[in-house]
Amino acid sequence: MTLAVGDKAPAFAAQDQDGKMRALKDYSGKWLLLYFYPRDNTPGCTTEACAIRDNFATFEKFGAAVLGVSTDTADSHKKFGEKHRLPFSLLADPDKKIVQEYGAWGAKKFMGKTYHGTHRTSFLIGPDGKIARIYEKVKPAHHAKEVLEDIAELSKA
Numbered sequence: 727m728t729l730a731v732g733d734k735a736p737a738f739a740a741q742d743q744d745g746k747m748r749a750l751k752d753y754s755g756k757w758l759l760l761y762f763y764p765r766d767n768t769p770g771c772t773t774e775a776c777a778i779r780d781n782f783a784t785f786e787k788f789g790a791a792v793l794g795v796s797t798d799t800a801d802s803h804k805k806f807g808e809k810h811r812l813p814f815s816l817l818a819d820p821d822k823k824i825v826q827e828y829g830a831w832g833a834k835k836f837m838g839k840t841y842h843g844t845h846r847t848s849f850l851i852g853p854d855g856k857i858a859r860i861y862e863k864v865k866p867a868h869h870a871k872e873v874l875e876d877i878a879e880l881s882k883a
Contacts, residue, residue: 728829731860735760735851736827740795742815743803748793754855757790759873761848761864762830766798766806766816770846774866775812781870782813788877795819795830796844850876 729736735758739749750758761778763771778785778792785792792814796803803816817824825831830847833840846866850859850873859876861869 733857738824740817741800743807753791755853758851759792762795764844766802770866777870779812784874
Protein backbone atom coordinates (compact mmCIF):
# COMPACT_ATOMS: atom_id res chain seq x y z
CA MET A 727 0.00 0.00 0.00
CA THR A 728 1.37 3.39 -0.96
CA LEU A 729 0.13 6.30 1.07
CA ALA A 730 -0.09 9.87 -0.20
CA VAL A 731 -0.67 13.30 1.27
CA GLY A 732 -4.41 13.74 1.78
CA ASP A 733 -5.06 10.05 2.47
CA LYS A 734 -6.80 9.07 5.69
CA ALA A 735 -4.10 7.78 8.03
CA PRO A 736 -4.39 4.01 8.59
CA ALA A 737 -5.68 3.12 12.04
CA PHE A 738 -3.28 1.40 14.41
CA ALA A 739 -3.02 0.31 18.03
CA ALA A 740 0.13 -0.86 19.76
CA GLN A 741 1.77 -1.05 23.15
CA ASP A 742 4.21 1.66 24.16
CA GLN A 743 7.30 1.39 26.35
CA ASP A 744 5.18 1.64 29.51
CA GLY A 745 2.74 -1.11 28.49
CA LYS A 746 -0.01 1.37 27.57
CA MET A 747 -1.99 0.81 24.39
CA ARG A 748 -1.81 3.76 22.02
CA ALA A 749 -4.10 4.11 19.02
CA LEU A 750 -4.45 6.64 16.21
CA LYS A 751 -7.95 7.53 17.45
CA ASP A 752 -6.41 8.77 20.73
CA TYR A 753 -4.87 11.68 18.80
CA SER A 754 -7.97 12.82 16.92
CA GLY A 755 -8.14 16.60 16.69
CA LYS A 756 -4.41 17.20 17.13
CA TRP A 757 -1.25 17.05 15.08
CA LEU A 758 0.62 13.75 15.29
CA LEU A 759 4.15 13.02 14.14
CA LEU A 760 4.29 9.27 13.54
CA TYR A 761 7.92 8.49 12.90
CA PHE A 762 9.37 5.12 11.96
CA TYR A 763 12.95 4.27 12.81
CA PRO A 764 15.08 1.14 12.34
CA ARG A 765 16.40 0.31 15.83
CA ASP A 766 16.72 1.50 19.40
CA ASN A 767 20.17 2.68 20.46
CA THR A 768 21.71 2.96 17.00
CA PRO A 769 23.48 6.22 16.12
CA GLY A 770 20.95 7.65 13.63
CA CYS A 771 17.93 6.60 15.65
CA THR A 772 19.39 8.07 18.83
CA THR A 773 20.19 11.34 17.03
CA GLU A 774 16.65 11.56 15.67
CA ALA A 775 14.96 10.74 18.99
CA CYS A 776 17.14 13.20 20.93
CA ALA A 777 16.50 15.98 18.38
CA ILE A 778 12.76 15.45 18.82
CA ARG A 779 13.25 15.42 22.61
CA ASP A 780 15.20 18.68 22.46
CA ASN A 781 12.38 20.31 20.47
CA PHE A 782 9.53 18.64 22.34
CA ALA A 783 8.38 21.80 24.11
CA THR A 784 7.69 23.36 20.71
CA PHE A 785 5.70 20.30 19.62
CA GLU A 786 3.63 20.75 22.79
CA LYS A 787 3.09 24.47 22.04
CA PHE A 788 1.46 23.40 18.78
CA GLY A 789 -0.60 20.78 20.63
CA ALA A 790 1.24 18.12 18.64
CA ALA A 791 1.93 14.59 19.82
CA VAL A 792 4.85 12.38 18.79
CA LEU A 793 4.97 8.60 18.48
CA GLY A 794 8.08 6.70 17.47
CA VAL A 795 7.61 3.24 15.96
CA SER A 796 10.08 0.43 15.45
CA THR A 797 9.96 -3.34 15.41
CA ASP A 798 11.85 -3.47 18.73
CA THR A 799 10.09 -4.74 21.87
CA ALA A 800 8.42 -2.58 24.51
CA ASP A 801 11.24 -3.54 26.92
CA SER A 802 13.87 -2.33 24.45
CA HIS A 803 11.90 0.91 23.99
CA LYS A 804 11.68 1.39 27.76
CA LYS A 805 15.47 1.18 28.14
CA PHE A 806 16.03 3.45 25.12
CA GLY A 807 13.49 6.01 26.32
CA GLU A 808 14.85 6.08 29.88
CA LYS A 809 18.48 6.27 28.75
CA HIS A 810 17.77 9.33 26.58
CA ARG A 811 14.94 10.85 28.70
CA LEU A 812 12.46 10.74 25.83
CA PRO A 813 9.21 12.56 26.72
CA PHE A 814 7.11 10.79 24.06
CA SER A 815 5.86 7.26 23.48
CA LEU A 816 7.65 4.60 21.48
CA LEU A 817 5.40 1.93 19.99
CA ALA A 818 6.50 -1.68 19.77
CA ASP A 819 5.68 -3.27 16.43
CA PRO A 820 7.44 -6.66 16.55
CA ASP A 821 4.85 -8.26 14.25
CA LYS A 822 5.52 -5.48 11.68
CA LYS A 823 1.82 -4.59 11.22
CA ILE A 824 2.19 -0.82 11.51
CA VAL A 825 5.45 -0.53 9.54
CA GLN A 826 3.89 -2.54 6.72
CA GLU A 827 0.56 -0.66 6.82
CA TYR A 828 2.42 2.64 6.45
CA GLY A 829 4.86 1.32 3.83
CA ALA A 830 7.88 1.84 6.09
CA TRP A 831 9.06 -1.80 5.80
CA GLY A 832 11.00 -2.99 2.80
CA ALA A 833 14.24 -3.86 1.10
CA LYS A 834 17.35 -2.01 2.23
CA LYS A 835 21.00 -2.24 1.25
CA PHE A 836 24.05 -2.07 3.47
CA MET A 837 27.61 -2.86 2.43
CA GLY A 838 26.41 -4.57 -0.73
CA LYS A 839 23.89 -6.81 1.02
CA THR A 840 20.14 -6.55 0.64
CA TYR A 841 17.88 -7.21 3.61
CA HIS A 842 14.44 -6.15 4.87
CA GLY A 843 14.02 -3.55 7.56
CA THR A 844 12.33 -0.35 8.65
CA HIS A 845 12.88 2.72 6.51
CA ARG A 846 13.40 6.02 8.33
CA THR A 847 10.09 7.54 7.24
CA SER A 848 7.70 9.87 9.03
CA PHE A 849 4.10 10.92 8.62
CA LEU A 850 2.64 14.17 9.86
CA ILE A 851 -1.02 13.46 10.51
CA GLY A 852 -3.32 16.44 10.73
CA PRO A 853 -6.05 17.08 13.29
CA ASP A 854 -8.52 15.78 10.66
CA GLY A 855 -6.84 12.34 10.63
CA LYS A 856 -5.41 12.81 7.14
CA ILE A 857 -1.77 12.64 6.16
CA ALA A 858 -0.50 16.22 5.84
CA ARG A 859 3.16 15.42 5.03
CA ILE A 860 5.27 12.37 4.28
CA TYR A 861 8.99 12.49 4.99
CA GLU A 862 11.17 9.92 3.28
CA LYS A 863 14.92 9.55 3.71
CA VAL A 864 14.78 11.58 6.90
CA LYS A 865 17.91 13.36 8.10
CA PRO A 866 17.89 12.51 11.83
CA ALA A 867 19.51 15.68 13.18
CA HIS A 868 17.22 18.07 11.27
CA HIS A 869 13.92 16.20 11.18
CA ALA A 870 12.28 17.70 14.28
CA LYS A 871 12.78 21.27 13.10
CA GLU A 872 11.58 20.39 9.59
CA VAL A 873 8.34 18.95 11.00
CA LEU A 874 7.82 21.92 13.32
CA GLU A 875 8.23 24.34 10.40
CA ASP A 876 5.60 22.38 8.49
CA ILE A 877 3.18 22.36 11.43
CA ALA A 878 3.60 26.15 11.76
CA GLU A 879 2.96 26.63 8.05
CA LEU A 880 0.00 24.24 7.89
CA SER A 881 -1.56 25.71 11.05
CA LYS A 882 -1.81 29.10 9.33
CA ALA A 883 -3.79 27.68 6.43
